[in-house]
Amino acid sequence: VAACYGLYTLVRNAAPAHQLAALQHASRILAAEQSTHLGVEHWLNDLVTEHAWLAYICDYYYATLHFAVTLAVLGWLYVRHPLRYRSVRSVLFATNAVALLGFWLYPLAPPRMFPNRDFVDTVATFHTWGSFASGGFAKASNLYAAMPSLHIGWSLWCAVVIVALAERRWVRVLGALYPVATLFVILGTANHFVLDAVGGVLALALGFVTQRALSGRPAFAPPVLSAVHPSELAAA
Secondary structure, three states: OHHHHHHHHHHHHHOOOOHHHHHHHHHHHHHHHHHOOOOOHHHHHHHHHOOHHHHHHHHHHHHHHHHHHHHHHHHHHHHHOHHHHHHHHHHHHHHHHHHHHHHHHOOEOOHHHOHHHOOOOHHHHOOOOOOOOOHHHHHOOOOOEOOOOHHHHHHHHHHHHHHHHOOOHHHHHHHHHHHHHHHHHHHHOOOOOHHHHHHHHHHHHHHHHHHHHHHOOOOOOOOOHHHOOHHHHHHO
């Protein structure tokens, strides 16, 4: 996983980070959301910045859970459902590939880069850790890779896996709520637009389509009984 993410980062950062194009695309998205009444970013950003405790929670959530939860779900999937691991993992990797294409073709500046439009970068304002625009992060990340939102793509993938395979109801409920909380965080911290989240959902959908096309089977298809792993038989 670490090697694949390293390669993903190198390819993403090789995408042309055209500042002017990214800012123009952001202006168009703002205009499109205003005309369709989807622009709730200002309201959520104001809500978060008005409450310091909420800003701290959202900032650290944004910086850590994106990776921690996804890796935890991958590990749980590998241990508890080994026969489904390969196909479901392939969905995540295919989603990343779709996202890379989006970053390359459609550079997009996040809302936090528009203080003149009253957006507040909560990480910078509250001096919390995790800004991809400061320190070593700025040198190792593409600041204009906002479309699609992989925070949404990954969190929704986690939710689908948990809801589909977890046994305990409360775990499934938490899994279903995870992308909802993530949506609140990415908008409230001014790191993404609503349409970035829509892009993340579409990227995941294409990830499922790609996995199905390559394997010929749905990602969550029941494992073949003749090849059931002993650990799954024991669990059953």
